[in-house]
Amino acid sequence: MYKLRPYQQEAVDNTVKYFQKKRDPAVIVLPTGAGKSLVIAELTKIAKGRVLVLAHVKELVEQNYLKFKSYGLEAGIFSAGLGKKETEEKAIFGSIQSVARAGDDFFEGFSLLVIDECHRVNEEGDTQYQEVIQKLRTSNPHICILGLTATPYRLGLGWIYEYSHVGELKTEQKRFFKHCLFELPLSFMIKNKFLTPPVKVDIPVTCYDFSELSEKDRMYTMAEVEELLKSQKRLTPLIVKNIIDITERFDRQGVMIFCATIKHAQEVLSYLPTDEARLVIGDTDLADRADIIEDYKNKKFKYLVNVSVLTTGFDAPHVDLIAILRPTESNGLYQQIIGRGLRLDKGKIDCFVLDYTGMGHDIYAPEISDKKPKESVAVHVPCPDCGFENSFWGLVDFDGDVVEHFGRKCRGAKLNERTLEPMPCGYRYRFKLCHACGAENDVTAKQCDKCLATLIDADAKLKQAKLSKNAHVLTPEKITFDERLDKNSNPYLEVRYYDADAQYLSEAHFFTHSSSLKKFQINFLRSHLRRPELSPDIQSAKDLIKIQKQLRLPAFVIARKQEKYWKITEKVFSEEL
Numbered sequence: 001m002y003k004l005r006p007y008q009q010e011a012v013d014n015t016v017k018y019f020q021k022k023r024d025p026a027v028i029v030l031p032t033g034a035g036k037s038l039v040i041a042e043l044t045k046i047a048k049g050r051v052l053v054l055a056h057v058k059e060l061v062e063q064n065y066l067k068f069k070s071y072g073l074e075a076g077i078f079s080a081g082l083g084k085k086e087t088e089e090k091a092i093f094g095s096i097q098s099v100a101r102a103g104d105d106f107f108e109g110f111s112l113l114v115i116d117e118c119h120r121v122n123e124e125g126d127t128q129y130q131e132v133i134q135k136l137r138t139s140n141p142h143i144c145i146l147g148l149t150a151t152p153y154r155l156g157l158g159w160i161y162e163y164s165h166v167g168e169l170k171t172e173q174k175r176f177f178k179h180c181l182f183e184l185p186l187s188f189m190i191k192n193k194f195l196t197p198p199v200k201v202d203i204p205v206t207c208y209d210f211s212e213l214s215e216k217d218r219m220y221t222m223a224e225v226e227e228l229l230k231s232q233k234r235l236t237p238l239i240v241k242n243i244i245d246i247t248e249r250f251d252r253q254g255v256m257i258f259c260a261t262i263k264h265a266q267e268v269l270s271y272l273p274t275d276e277a278r279l280v281i282g283d284t285d286l287a288d289r290a291d292i293i294e295d296y297k298n299k300k301f302k303y304l305v306n307v308s309v310l311t312t313g314f315d316a317p318h319v320d321l322i323a324i325l326r327p328t329e330s331n332g333l334y335q336q337i338i339g340r341g342l343r344l345d346k347g348k349i350d351c352f353v354l355d356y357t358g359m360g361h362d363i364y365a366p367e368i369s370d371k372k373p374k375e376s377v378a379v380h381v382p383c384p385d386c387g388f389e390n391s392f393w394g395l396v397d398f399d400g401d402v403v404e405h406f407g408r409k410c411r412g413a414k415l416n417e418r419t420l421e422p423m424p425c426g427y428r429y430r431f432k433l434c435h436a437c438g439a440e441n442d443v444t445a446k447q448c449d450k451c452l453a454t455l456i457d458a459d460a461k462l463k464q465a466k467l468s469k470n471a472h473v474l475t476p477e478k479i480t481f482d483e484r485l486d487k488n489s490n491p492y493l494e495v496r497y498y499d500a501d502a503q504y505l506s507e508a509h510f511f512t513h514s515s516s517l518k519k520f521q522i523n524f525l526r527s528h529l530r531r532p533e534l535s536p537d538i539q540s541a542k543d544l545i546k547i548q549k550q551l552r553l554p555a556f557v558i559a560r561k562q563e564k565y566w567k568i569t570e571k572v573f574s575e576e577l
Contacts, residue, residue: 002071011182025145029183032339037067049111051091065093100128107139118147151332153367163422169413187364195342200353207356210327240271254319257305260326277303317345321352334361384533386425388412404530458576470561483541493541507568
């Protein structure tokens, strides 16, 4: 039989506890090698009714089925590609294509649906997954639906579920999968020696420049990738030579090369040793693909080149070098590709990772949905209201302490114990105040969430100021803080914003009474703090000057003519644009 690891038992326990109270679809996130088949096996044993396990390709159906059977459990296969359409067993492993075409009788008696690689399930529309789900719900309105994936984040969509078991609201948009019941990071698997440690090798030769793609913040097209590769065609033979050199020098046993397009893969293949390399693409004949993969697993050749077909459902433990020549949409997909080389194998001590994309993904970093600012790293920022530790992009000093972060809103949420509905914290680190009702809104909001008033857009504000004869827009490069005395010898703070030509605009802040202190907090301090949640106690100009390193520059300063002087009326910060 089998014995669950502690984290597998926790995943099972969380799933049972959730479905006892709620029947909304849920997700478990497990990286490569975490033993999802054991989780499926235990849930099948517990389930009162039958269990249907769906996958999108026959290789994954067969892999899940064989691992399930290896635990001494009985199961059936329903997949035309595998030549079987069994229906009597308690557990059925099926391909979505075959199950979608099954007769109505097939869907009787199931109490649990497990969808492997569930990030492929579209949110809505007439898809095969939705068709199957509808048939199962018609037969059993209370069926439990559980998704399994290693990549719960999709570029263009975002997170595929709404709420995480760690108390984080991943998205406020509606998703088919509501809760993530358990998530295990890749770092845990490596640290606890359940996986082979990856070794990211610094590339001494060259790498492609895919920066144009990452700046688009959307799914890029194959045409865009082809165009970029065409302009960098001379790099490919140098990169392939480097892969071969490292493979031979360090006696690597199995090499997987991930390419961007079919044309790119064919070019890469042409530079590899003819008798040592094979290519698998989406159009490869299924029988030929099976033969190629079997030969590769038996070490009959060393280099396996592929395009988007072996990121999941592939298990070759001897792989000890991963070469990434394709842009990856997210950190999760990057980690999943690397996971192809992390399974344990006899005599294997590590897996080399050669990244020729220059996209800066991290093997261990958490997935952060916000766009990554330049030179930023993943940082942890506790919420001053609820205490939840948010993962944001930010900047750190030499000691690793957070000096600035780019988070806008706390993602913490607590569950209603009775309904299991998340109750968001809602604390905002950065916000735009509504001029009509005073409510806090996201800095890019165009309409107030509370009163629906139209909010002033930063771009429109800048455009209007640049066109006005009575307005001046300055792009500051330096800020200075000085204590001065007015004509009555009252101290005040003078803030100057200098541009590249040493031209400046200035503003004055007094600290004489409580109302002026409050005005300073609202109009200056909160927006200028690099970490707005810290709220230092500022009672004088001297206090502010002491913490000036904790303050940041706006992207633009707008001043308007008032008689003979320019008065600063608005500031625009980078996150508003």
